[in-house]
Amino acid sequence: LALFCAGASALRVGAPVRRSVGRSTPQMSIAVFGASGGTGSEAVLQALERGESVTALVRDALKLKAPRSAGGISEGALFGDKVTVTQGSVTNKADVDKVFAGQGVTGVVVALGGKTSDVGATMLQDGTANIIAACKENGVKRISVVTTIGAGDSMDQAPFAFKLLMMTVMSSIMADKNKQEQLFLNGPGGDLEDCIVRP
Secondary structure: OHHHHHOOOOOOOOOOOOOOOOOOOOOOEEEEEOOOOHHHHHHHHHHHHOOOEEEEEEOOHHHOEOOOOEOOEOOOOEOHHHEEEEEOOOOOHHHHHHHHOOOOOOEEEEOOOOOHHHHOOOHHHHHHHHHHHHHHHOOOOEEEEEOOOOOHHHHHHOOHHHHHHHHOOOHHHHHHHHHHHHHHHOOHHHHOEEEEEOO
16 A cells, blocks of 8 residues: 555565665655554555655554564554654544645555444545545645445455445445545546555
8 A cells, every 4th residue: 555655566465675664765755544553554664664754644643553563663562753643533624634734745545444433424435535635735646545345346246244244234334435435436536546455
């Protein structure tokens, strides 16, 4: 995800990264939304490993921790001053705008998540719309968005048991993920260089 935003042509899962976290001149500045989750924290760590600067928006700064040990950062440790952190909500446009302010952001990773009961039924579409608006206001073109298998035209790729969950227990979150994708397929994000990732 972070590689896409940095302009790399391919991402090989599990490929070793050979640069250190302490590199002195960042080549890119990646903004990560949902940075305290599993995917988001991995995107943060990989960007740091490549010497990029990282800025993140999280609801709780104390949950922004390294998912594994790398480059002098221990698994479970806070990223500390290696990441510029804004605490707030992606559904608040002013909080999203703070992430871009003065950071020279060149690419964005959107790895939002959370229980619908905690974040609301439209957090993905509302938050992503705020991010798209901020990208356009700041001249950022590259954005990578994590949704899920079963969203959009990938419904037939989902395993049968997962399809049952999507149509029942997960129906609210699936509706939000589909509307999030539509922001890029038929909405305001259509002119950005986007990469939709469906794990």
